Amino acid sequence: MNDLDARLKAARARQNEGKSDGRGPALPAERGAGAGYRVAVELIGGMLFGAGLGWWLDQELGTKPWLMVLLFLLGAAGGLLNAYRAMTQADRSEQDKDRPQGPGGDGRKKD
Numbered sequence: 057m058n059d060l061d062a063r064l065k066a067a068r069a070r071q072n073e074g075k076s077d078g079r080g081p082a083l084p085a086e087r088g089a090g091a092g093y094r095v096a097v098e099l100i101g102g103m104l105f106g107a108g109l110g111w112w113l114d115q116e117l118g119t120k121p122w123l124m125v126l127l128f129l130l131g132a133a134g135g136l137l138n139a140y141r142a143m144t145q146a147d148r149s150e151q152d153k154d155r156p157q158g159p160g161g162d163g164r165k166k167d
Contacts, residue, residue, distance in 0.1 A: 091146050098142060099135040106131020 110127030114120045 087146075091143065094142050095139040098138040099132070102131040102133075102135025102138065103128060104131070106134070 106127040106129070107124055109131075110124030113123045113127070117123065
C-alpha cells in the first residue's frame with residue numbers, strides 16, 4: 057500500500073509540475089491572464105453599469121436616449137480609469153518583486 061501511495065504522489069507531482077496550485081507563486085502566463093480578465097471586467101462592467109443606469113433614468117425622466125449615451129460614455133471612462141489603476145498597481149507590485157532585498161533594508165534608494 058505504501059508503494060502505491062508513493063507512486064501516486066510521484067505521478068501527481070509530475071502532472072502538476074510547472075503549474076500553480078494556489079500554494080506557490082503563479083506562472084507569468086497565469087498572472088497575465090488574471091490581469092487581462094480583471095481589465096476586461098472593469099471595462100465591460102463600467103460600460104454596462106453606465107448604460108443601465110442611463111437607460112433607467114431615461115425611462116423615468118423621458119430623456120431618451122441622451123442620459124444612456126452620456127452615462128455609457130462616463131461608465132466607459134470610469135472603466136478605463138479603473139483598468140489603468142489595476143495595471144499600474146500590478147506593474148508596481150511586479151517591480152517590487154524584482155527589487156533586490158539587501159542587508160540595508162528594502163533596496164530602495166535613500167534621498
